[in-house]
Amino acid sequence: MKCMDLPVSFLIIFSSLVSVAQCSGSGYLYPQFYQHSCPSAQAIVRSVVAKAVAREARMAASLLRLHFHDCFVKGCDASLLLDSSGTITSEKRSNPNRNSARGFEVVDEIKAALEKECPRTVSCADILALAARDSTVLTGGPSWEVPLGRRDSIGASIQGSNNNIPAPNNTLRTIITKFNLKGLDPVDLVALSGSHTIGDSRCTSFRQRLYNQTGDGRPDSTLDTTYAALLRRRCPRSGGDQNLFTLDALSPGRFDNQYFKNLVAGKGLLASDEVLFSGGSATTMRLVKWYAESEEAFFAQFAKSMVKMGNITPLTGNKGEIRKNCRRINH
Numbered sequence: 144m145k146c147m148d149l150p151v152s153f154l155i156i157f158s159s160l161v162s163v164a165q166c167s168g169s170g171y172l173y174p175q176f177y178q179h180s181c182p183s184a185q186a187i188v189r190s191v192v193a194k195a196v197a198r199e200a201r202m203a204a205s206l207l208r209l210h211f212h213d214c215f216v217k218g219c220d221a222s223l224l225l226d227s228s229g230t231i232t233s234e235k236r237s238n239p240n241r242n243s244a245r246g247f248e249v250v251d252e253i254k255a256a257l258e259k260e261c262p263r264t265v266s267c268a269d270i271l272a273l274a275a276r277d278s279t280v281l282t283g284g285p286s287w288e289v290p291l292g293r294r295d296s297i298g299a300s301i302q303g304s305n306n307n308i309p310a311p312n313n314t315l316r317t318i319i320t321k322f323n324l325k326g327l328d329p330v331d332l333v334a335l336s337g338s339h340t341i342g343d344s345r346c347t348s349f350r351q352r353l354y355n356q357t358g359d360g361r362p363d364s365t366l367d368t369t370y371a372a373l374l375r376r377r378c379p380r381s382g383g384d385q386n387l388f389t390l391d392a393l394s395p396g397r398f399d400n401q402y403f404k405n406l407v408a409g410k411g412l413l414a415s416d417e418v419l420f421s422g423g424s425a426t427t428m429r430l431v432k433w434y435a436e437s438e439e440a441f442f443a444q445f446a447k448s449m450v451k452m453g454n455i456t457p458l459t460g461n462k463g464e465i466r467k468n469c470r471r472i473n474h
Contacts, residue, residue, distance in 0.1 A: 172290035172457060176269075181261035185273060185289075188253055192277040195249040200396050203278035204342025205246040210275035211335070211452070212244060213268070215325060216303040218456030220296035221267035223304070224250060224469040230298075231472075237304035242385065243345065247470070250274070254469050267469035268293035272453045279449075282341050284398030285442035287450060294463035297472045311348040311413040315422030318415060325455050327448070333419055333430040334444040335452060339390040339412075340402035346378035346386040349413050354380055356414070365421040367409035374412075388412060400442075403435035 177184040196203045213223040216234060223240070224247065227233040234240055235247075250270055257265045269291045280286045307325075309318045322332045353375050356363035362371055370392075377386050389395035390412050391402050402416070411417035420431045434441035464473055 171459065172292045172454060174288040174290055176291035177261075177265060181257070181264045183260055184257060184265050184269075187256050187260060188270060188273040189277045191249065191253045191256055192274050193281060195246075195252070196278065196281050200282075201343060202246055202249060203282045203398075204338070204390075205244075206249060206271075206274045206278045207338050208342065209244065209246050209250070210271040211338070212240060212304070212308055213271055214452050214455045215307045215309075215321070217296060217298075217300050218458070219268050219272065219293055219453055220456075220458050220463060221271060221293075221466070221469060222296040222299040224267050224271075225296075225299045225472070226470045228471060232299065232301045234299045234301055234304040237301050237308075239304060239308040239310065246274075250469050254466075258467060263465050263467060266293050266463075266465050267295045268457065270469070275449065275453075279338075279398055279445075282396065282398040284340075285446045287446035290450060290454065292457070292459055294458040294460075295466045295469075295472075296458060296463050309415060311344070311415045312351060313415055315418040315424055315427065318418070319424075325452075327452060327455075329424070329426050330430060330444065331448040331451060333427050333434065334441065334448040336416060336419060337400070337402050337434060337441055337445055339416055340394070340400070341396065341398050342390050343387040343395075344390055344412055345384060346388065347384040349374070349388075350378055350380075352414050353378060363414065363417070365409055365417050370410045390416075400434055400438040403431050403441065406431050407435050 192206065209223060210219070213219055213221060216222060223234045223244070225231050225233055227236070235244060250267065253270050253274065254267060257270070272289050272291070272293065276287060276289050307321060309321050313321070319329055319332060322328070327335070352363040352366055353371055354360070354362060374388065377383060378388070391405060392410070393405065394401045405411055406417060406420040409417070411420070419427045421428075467473055
């Protein structure tokens with residue numbers, strides 16, 4: 144349903160929930176989408192996510208990352224969740240996702256519970272959006288109303304996954320461009336990068352910063368030397384590719400603004416994190432400083448930017464489908 148199809152009274156009632164982006168030609172998403180068709184949908188998602196995070200704290204960051212990696216490829220349509228089949232090459236095989244994207248079993252668990260309660264009603268794409276919000280809240284971050292009504296894609300794009308998702312070694316200009324192509328600005332970039340206040344990264348994602356940042360055999364000059372020495376102990380020049388390191392060493396399990404304080408101190412783990420402060424952009428540097436000083440400002444913008452990201456070209460109306468199994472299209 145498009146905004147132009149909605150009665151004026153409806154738009155007035157929900158005007159506080161509707162942004163210009165959500166009322167684009169791509170369709171209309173709103174938090175009450177399942178109010179009648181599956182009233183317990185959000186409670187079911189929240190319950191399964193809470194159990195999953197209680198089993199493994201790291202899962203909160205993993206579920207948040209799934210939503211991000213889904214939205215940056217073909218929009219927020221759950222294309223990332225599809226396994227390879229005769230006609231589909233899974234995005235799980237792409238460079239950003241291979242050996243690192245995780246949490247698919249939790250999504251399966253959520254979907255199974257929803258199918259039992261409300262068969263063929265709640266999309267996998269909406270599950271990802273809700274799980275991302277709930278994971279943020281569970282780890283101490285802000286909450287927000289999640290606009291709903293996305294439908295699931297019937298295809299995937301490994302090429303899009305390889306090319307569209309910002310990489311740890313991308314330049315700031317490249318990262319800003321990748322965000323711009325999705326309708327997200329530098330404010331969204333800095334706020335959404337703050338999700339790295341929780342979670343882990345592999346040695347292979349930042350090794351070059353420790354030993355050969357610019358091809359001259361020297362470490363990244365923006366990296367705090369004491370922190371670099373600590374990282375080198377478990378991230379050698381070769382081997383240990385899968386060794387995990389917390390993205391925020393000081394409060395790894397808590398969603399807070401410590402990530403930004405780390406960047407100011409030269410202790411951002413990934414190059415793509417540290418460039419927000421030292422990559423030559425006065426805009427991103429100013430925002431990093433602001434969020435380092437004000438957790439309240441960071442939380443408020445993170446919530447706004449998550450809603451904005453969640454509205455990247457969703458499938459609505461009769462486009463796509465509601466998958467019964469998030470890993471494969473319906474037959």
